[in-house]
Amino acid sequence: xxxxxxxxxxxxxxxxxxxxxxxxxxxxxxxxxxxxxxxxxxxxxxxxxxxxxxxxxxxxxxxxxxxxxxxxxxxxxxxxxxxxxxxxxxxxxxxxxxxxxxxxxxxxxxxxxxxxxxxxxxxxxxxxxxxxxxxxxxxxxxxxxxxxxxxxxxxxxxxxxxxxxxxxxxxxxxxxxxxxxxxxxxxxxxxxxxxxxxxxxxxx
Numbered sequence: 104x105x106x107x108x109x110x111x112x113x114x115x116x117x118x119x120x121x122x123x124x125x126x127x128x129x130x131x132x133x134x135x136x137x138x139x140x141x142x143x144x145x146x147x148x149x150x151x152x153x154x155x156x157x158x159x160x161x162x163x164x165x166x167x168x169x170x171x172x173x174x175x176x177x178x179x180x181x182x183x184x185x186x187x188x189x190x191x192x193x194x195x196x197x198x199x200x201x202x203x204x205x206x207x208x209x210x211x212x213x214x215x216x217x218x219x220x221x222x223x224x225x226x227x228x229x230x231x232x233x234x235x236x237x238x239x240x241x242x243x244x245x246x247x248x249x250x251x252x253x254x255x256x257x258x259x260x261x262x263x264x265x266x267x268x269x270x271x272x273x274x275x276x277x278x279x280x281x282x283x284x285x286x287x288x289x290x291x292x293x294x295x296x297x298x299x300x301x302x303x304x305x306x307x
Contacts, residue, residue, distance in 0.1 A: 161278050164214040168207050172270075175203050192254040196247050204242050208234040211277065228285070236289035237280050245273060 183194050212234055216226035249269045253262050280288045 157278075157282075160215050160218040163218060164211050165274060167214045168211050171207060171210055172203075179203075187255055189255070192251060195254050196250050199250055200243065200247060204239060204246065205235075208238055208242075212281075215281065229281070232285040232289040233280050233283075236285070238277060240290065241276065242273075245269065 179195055179198060183198065184191050209230055212226055212230045215221075216229070221229075246269070249265075253265050257265055
């Protein structure tokens with residue numbers, strides 16, 4: 104009985120050693136894929152767990168972007184005007200999409216990156232892949248029609264409430280995208296991590 108157990112244990116260890124040897128002998132591309140699979144499994148496991156720290160990071164990012172939003176709309180009314188003509192509404196939407204929306208996303212990702220002590224390279228990849236590769240596209244689908252209703256149809260006293268309702272839904276979507284792998288949410292595929300891993304393995 105003991106011999107059978109020891110022989111089974113030895114077979115498992117031998118199998119693991121063979122896997123390690125085969126991995127070492129495999130091409131750099133296969134090694135990178137193996138490492139990425141391990142990292143992806145770890146990330147999937149961590150995403151399923153509630154994280155108080157992550158909640159604090161999202162709240163802080165929401166506060167910083169909320170402050171930007173507050174002063175942006177003050178500036179927009181002063182610079183463009185407070186009228187409700189089609190021309191003024193169109194100008195506000197254009198400024199909102201081409202100036203404010205990119206600034207909003209960049210500030211959000213930079214804030215989270217600072218709180219999570221991410222590298223500059225990682226933050227840059229997140230902004231490109233998830234910010235502009237997903238969220239900015241979603242922003243174009245949601246905010247231009249919403250802002251048309253807000254600026255043109257709604258009285259001033261209802262604008263803040265309407266804007267808060269739309270923002271609430273969008274701010275739920277942002278963390279969903281933020282903590283998903285780029286390959287699942289991005290239309291782009293900008294990443295220098297694979298080439299960096301390849302260079303490191305080749306040098307080793």
